[in-house]
Amino acid sequence: xxxxxxLHAEVDGTEILKGINLEIKAGEVHAVxxxxxxxKSTLSKVIAGHPAYEVTKGEIYFEGKNIEELAADERARLGxxxxxxxxxxxxxxxxxxxxxxxxxxxxxxHGEEEMDxxxxxxxxxxxxxxxxxxPKFLDRSVNDGFSGGExxxxxxxxLAVLNPKLALLDETDSGLDIDALKIVSEGINKIKDSSxxxxxxxxxxxxxxxxxxxxxxxxxxxxxxxxxGKELALQLEADGYDNIxxxxxxxxx
Amino acid sequence: MSSxxxxxxxxxxxxxxxxxxxxxxxxxxxxxxxxxxxxxxxxPFPTTRDEEWKFTNIKPIARGAFVQGNLQSLKAVxxxxxxxxxxxxxxxxxxxxxYNSDSSNVKDLPxxxxxxxFKDAVEKHSALVEVSFNKANNFEDDYFTLLNTAxxxxxxxxxxxxxxxxxxxxxxxxxxxxQENTASFPRNLIVAERHSEFTVVExxxxxxxxxxxxxxxxxxxxxxxxxxxxxxxxxxxxxxYHINRLVSQLQRDADLQSYTVSxxxxxxxxDVRAVMQGEGSHATLxxxxxxxxxxxxxxxxxxDHQVPNCTSxxxxxxIVDGKSTSVFNxxxxxxxxxxxxxAFQENHNLQLxxxxxxxxxxxxxxxxxxxxxxxxxxxxxxxxxxxxxLKSRGLDxxxxxxxxxxGFATEVIESLPVNSIKEDLRKAVEVYTTRGLSN
Numbered sequence: 001x002x003x004x005x006x007l008h009a010e011v012d013g014t015e016i017l018k019g020i021n022l023e024i025k026a027g028e029v030h031a032v033x034x035x036x037x038x039x040k041s042t043l044s045k046v047i048a049g050h051p052a053y054e055v056t057k058g059e060i061y062f063e064g065k066n067i068e069e070l071a072a073d074e075r076a077r078l079g080x081x082x083x084x085x086x087x088x089x090x091x092x093x094x095x096x097x098x099x100x101x102x103x104x105x106x107x108x109x110h111g112e113e114e115m116d117x118x119x120x121x122x123x124x125x126x127x128x129x130x131x132x133x134x135p136k137f138l139d140r141s142v143n144d145g146f147s148g149g150e151x152x153x154x155x156x157x158x159l160a161v162l163n164p165k166l167a168l169l170d171e172t173d174s175g176l177d178i179d180a181l182k183i184v185s186e187g188i189n190k191i192k193d194s195s196x197x198x199x200x201x202x203x204x205x206x207x208x209x210x211x212x213x214x215x216x217x218x219x220x221x222x223x224x225x226x227x228x229g230k231e232l233a234l235q236l237e238a239d240g241y242d243n244i245x246x247x248x249x250x251x252x253x
Numbered sequence: 254m255s256s257x258x259x260x261x262x263x264x265x266x267x268x269x270x271x272x273x274x275x276x277x278x279x280x281x282x283x284x285x286x287x288x289x290x291x292x293x294x295x296x297p298f299p300t301t302r303d304e305e306w307k308f309t310n311i312k313p314i315a316r317g318a319f320v321q322g323n324l325q326s327l328k329a330v331x332x333x334x335x336x337x338x339x340x341x342x343x344x345x346x347x348x349x350x351x352y353n354s355d356s357s358n359v360k361d362l363p364x365x366x367x368x369x370x371f372k373d374a375v376e377k378h379s380a381l382v383e384v385s386f387n388k389a390n391n392f393e394d395d396y397f398t399l400l401n402t403a404x405x406x407x408x409x410x411x412x413x414x415x416x417x418x419x420x421x422x423x424x425x426x427x428x429x430x431x432q433e434n435t436a437s438f439p440r441n442l443i444v445a446e447r448h449s450e451f452t453v454v455e456x457x458x459x460x461x462x463x464x465x466x467x468x469x470x471x472x473x474x475x476x477x478x479x480x481x482x483x484x485x486x487x488x489x490x491x492x493x494y495h496i497n498r499l500v501s502q503l504q505r506d507a508d509l510q511s512y513t514v515s516x517x518x519x520x521x522x523x524d525v526r527a528v529m530q531g532e533g534s535h536a537t538l539x540x541x542x543x544x545x546x547x548x549x550x551x552x553x554x555x556x557d558h559q560v561p562n563c564t565s566x567x568x569x570x571x572i573v574d575g576k577s578t579s580v581f582n583x584x585x586x587x588x589x590x591x592x593x594x595x596a597f598q599e600n601h602n603l604q605l606x607x608x609x610x611x612x613x614x615x616x617x618x619x620x621x622x623x624x625x626x627x628x629x630x631x632x633x634x635x636x637x638x639x640x641x642x643l644k645s646r647g648l649d650x651x652x653x654x655x656x657x658x659x660g661f662a663t664e665v666i667e668s669l670p671v672n673s674i675k676e677d678l679r680k681a682v683e684v685y686t687t688r689g690l691s692n
Contacts, residue, residue, distance in 0.1 A: 048645050052637070076647035088642040092660030092667070101656065102646035109647075141660070158646065 001026050001063060001197045002047070002166055008057035009046045016042045018222035019058070024166070027194040031208060031233060032201045034219030035241045040201045041085055043219070044168040047199070048082035049075045062166070076102075077109040079165035083155040083172050085201075090142040095154065098142050099124060099161050106162060127160040131187040149180035156187040166197045173207035185210030205237035220245050266293070268318045269436060275406045279375045281383045289402035296396050308580045308612045309522055309551040314494045319436035319466050321404070322349020322429070330430050332356040337673050340424035340454065343368060345409050347427045350437025350467075352407045356426075365414035368423055371440060374410035381412055385444045389472045389502040391528065397496040401470040405440035408470075411453060415446035415476070422452040422482075422671050429459035429467060429493065436466040447477040447504075452670050455483075459490040459517070466494045473501035473509070477531065480508045482670040488681075489517035491548070496522045503563075505531030512669055515542045515550050516681055526555040529563040529591075540569040541665035543685045544577035544609075551580035556598070558591040558624075567598040570665055572658060572685070573609035580612045585626060587619040594621060598628040603635070603661050605654075658686040 002024040009017040016039045024030050034040045046053045047060060049072035060067050067075055090098070103123075104114040115123065121138075128135060131153040143151050152172055159167055169188070173181055188211055192198055200213060208216075208230065216232040217224045218241070225245060226232065236244055266272065274290045277283055298315055299306040330353065334344040345368065346356035352370035359368045367378060374382050392398035409425045427439055443453060459465060467489065475481055489495050495518045501509050515521055527536035542550045556565040571579040579602060587594045602611040615628045635657050643653040662682045669675045 050641055071644065071650075072641060073644040073647055073649050073653070076645050082645045084642065084645075088636075088638050090639055090642070090657070090660050092663035093656055098643070098646065098656070101652060102643075102648055105647045105649065105652065162646065 002199070003061040004047070004058070005061075006058035007046070007055065007060065009042065009053050009055050011042070011053050015056070016053075016222055017046065020222070020224060022217065022224065024197040024199060026165075026197055028215065029192065029198040029200060029211060029213045031213035031216045032199060032219055033203070033205070033216060033233065033236060036203070038219040039222040040219045041170050044082055044170040044199065044201050047168055048072055048080060073105075076164075077106050080168065081159055081162055081164035081166065082168045083152075083159055083170060085171040085174060087143045087151040087155055089144045089146075091144045093142050094139055095142055096121070096124065096138040099158060102158070103161055124161060127157060130160045130190050131156045132183050133157055148175040149177065152176060152180065152184055153187070156184055156191070160187065160191050165195065166199070167191070168199045168201070170201045171203060172200075173202055173204065181207065182210065205233045208233045218244060265318045268320055269404060270321045274403050277372065277375050279379055279382060282375065282386055285387050286403055289399045292394075293396070293399040293403055296394050296399060299396055305553065305582075308578065309520070309549060311494070311520060311522070313464075313520065314466060317434050317464060317466065319434045321406070322351055322431065322435050322437050330356070330428055332426055332428060334358045334424070337422070337424050337454065337671065339671055339673055340422045343421045344424040344426060345370060347407065347409075347425070347437075347439055349429055349431060349435050350406055350427075350439055363417055363419055365412075366417060366419055367410065367412035369410055371408040371410045371442065372406075374442075378410070378412070381444065382410065382442070385474055386442060387472070389474055389500045389528065391500060391526065392498055392524070395498070397468050397522075398470060398498050401438045401440060401468045401498070404468070405438040405470070408440035408442070410441075411443045413445040413449040413451050413479070416448045417446075418449070419451040422454050425453065425455045427455070427457045427467070427469070429463075429465045429489070431463070433463045434465065435463070436468070439467070439469045441469070441471040443471065443473045443481075445475050445479040445481060447479060449476065450480040452482040453484070454486065454671060454674060456486040456488065457495065457517075458488045459493050461490040461492065463490065464492040464494065464519070465490070467496070469495070469497045471497070471499045473499070475501060475503045475507035475509060477504045478506040479504075481510070483509065483511040484669055484671065484674060485511070485513040486674070486678075487513070487515040487517055487521055487523070489521070491517060491519060491546070493518045494520045497524070499523070499525045500528070501526065501536065502528045502530055503534035503536060506533040507531060508535045510537045510668075510670070511539070512665065513538075513540045513552070514665070514678060515540070516685070518550070519548055521548075521550045522553075523551070524553045526557065527565065528557045528559065529565070530559055532560045532562045535564045535566075537566040539567065539665055539668065541662055542569075542571040542579055543662065543682065544571070544579055545574040545685065546577060547575070548577040549580070550578070553582045553584075555584045555586065556596060558585070558587045558594045558596065560588075560590060561592045561594070563591065564595040565597065568665060569600045570602075570661065571611065572603045572605060572662060573611055574605040576606070576608040578610040578612070581630075582614045582616065583628070584616040584618065585628070587617075587621050587624050587626065589620045591621045592623045594624040594626070596624070596626045600630040601661070602630075602632040603658065604632060605634075605658065655683075655686045659683060
């Protein structure tokens with residue numbers, strides 16, 4: 001589904017990603033972990049097509065297609081979704097308006113008929129339960145005045161509504177209390193299935209108690225320095241990033 | 254080539270109403286009118302050399318030889334009061350500054366409430382008019398205030414007695430229609446007694462093909478603990494010139510929520526003022542301006558905190574496209590006695606084109622020492638992170654810009670008190686954004 005080959009990317013002339021190789025197949029959950037500044041958030045933004053990041057070397061293939069030249073909206077319509085670490089507030093634009101327009105633009109891309117507002121309303125209401133959200137949220141402006149937890153739930157609601165092939169979850173767990181973390185994780189578990197790929201970027205291991213990854217990758221200074229199964233996350237939690245990374249460096253020497 | 258040459262910087266007063274001052278047949282009012290007429294002769298027509306008119310060149314107004322609307326043109330116009338269904342039985346219609354009784358519809362008013370035209374009020378409620386007319390007017394040596402005072406022939410008169418809640422919005426419609434160079438001078442007087450509650454919508458509309466002039470003046474006197482919602486919709490024709498003054502005077506605990514939405518006119522100058530004379534009073538003077546092509550919209554405001562414990566709120570948003578210009582000058586006065594004042598002012602300008610101009614100037618003059626005044630002004634393009642957020646959801650570039658522009662504007666619209674007007678404005682904003690972006 002997603003294949004990243006020797007990816008280098010920079011922002012404002014500073015190189016952040018220094019040769020990433022990663023492959024995600026349908027049905028797989030990959031966790032990318034790493035200390036602050038390791039480049040893990042950058043990785044998800046580059047895949048989603050953030051215009052501030054420039055790919056200087058390497059390729060990103062989505063379903064066999066090189067997507068490097070595609071703008072963020074084109075990638076989204078192909079089926080890539082980014083759940084933001086810091087969801088953006090957009091006063092004056094209602095949640096339902098945003099989701100309906102986004103959903104219909106994806107349908108148009110696939111040659112499907114647009115959903116009218118009434119049909120869409122029914123469709124969205126079915127999805128609200130996934131993240132235990134009050135229907136009143138639909139009429140509120142996007143993330144405007146939302147608490148941190150509400151913003152993250154809203155990202156997962158959009159994920160459920162837009163139903164992408166690949167979900168990039170950028171530190172979706174950060175800033176959540178335990179109840180909110182449970183709701184968000186369970187929501188993600190309900191949405192993921194054998195046809196979808198998930199890239200879960202996280203600083204902490206705790207979300208992996210709820211969402212079981214198939215692979216865990218440790219990112220350091222723009223490179224994946226260690227990959228393994230779900231037990232790697234537990235090891236990170238127990239020993240800390242420094243020890244893991246040191247032992248990697250030790251092996252290299 | 255025309256054989257007549259006019260001095261560029263003087264306004265041709267003589268063509269107006271053949272140089273005469275319209276008479277209202279009420280001694281105090283007529284005395285004020287003739288005083289204004291005399292004073293006007295000593296006040297020069299404003300130019301960009303005047304600090305208050307620095308960015309607003311009104312030479313085109315000086316060049317026109319305007320004549321007041323006549324009764325003939327009045328007959329040719331009709332208006333369906335159900336356009337704003339909430340106000341279908343509480344609508345006054347004015348055409349070219351004159352009252353159009355055929356199109357107006359006012360019925361089933363609560364006891365003591367008066368919604369009528371000024372001329373009628375002068376006849377039937379002369380005592381009320383005499384004690385309130387021109388009382389809040391604090392525009393000194395202002396050319397257009399004097400012009401309106403001298404030249405007005407009619408306008409709206411609204412009186413809400415004490416302890417009265419009037420649920421329906423009162424809709425005042427001002428239509429300009431007919432030949433080039435029509436001038437109208439609507440004069441509105443709104444008086445609310447203590448503990449009253451009501452909503453007034455002023456709406457100005459006109460043809461796109463004629464250059465006409467509207468010089469309007471609205472005066473609002475709010476008694477103790479009265480609550481007024483006020484909407485002013487400027488939807489004039491795109492060649493129109495519109496100069497408006499709004500002044501309100503608030504007694505103890507009075508509350509004014511006033512919103513001005515400006516969509517039309519080639520040149521629009523709007524001066525809005527709230528004078529908080531009673532402790533605990535609150536004034537909101539919000540504004541939304543959408544300009545395109547060669548339009549110019551200039552808002553000057555004064556929030557005058559004269560006594561302690563008053564609050565004020567001002568959110569002024571503008572969207573500038575094409576070669577249009579937006580000017581905002583927001584003054585907040587906090588007088589020596591006005592401790593515990595809480596004043597909020599924000600001006601946000603969204604620039605959609607490279608050729609648009611934005612001038613913004615917040616001016617705070619604070620003479621008390623225990624006050625909270627916040628103000629901020631921004632000028633900019635659409636926010637990059639918001640754009641990326643929407644695009645990452647699949648919206649293309651055009652839809653993203655439309656939806657963000659729409660969102661920027663609707664923040665003001667959402668506060669409006671009348672649903673059908675909100676809906677109408679949402680559509681107007683959509684038209685503006687799609688038209689602007691297809692250029």
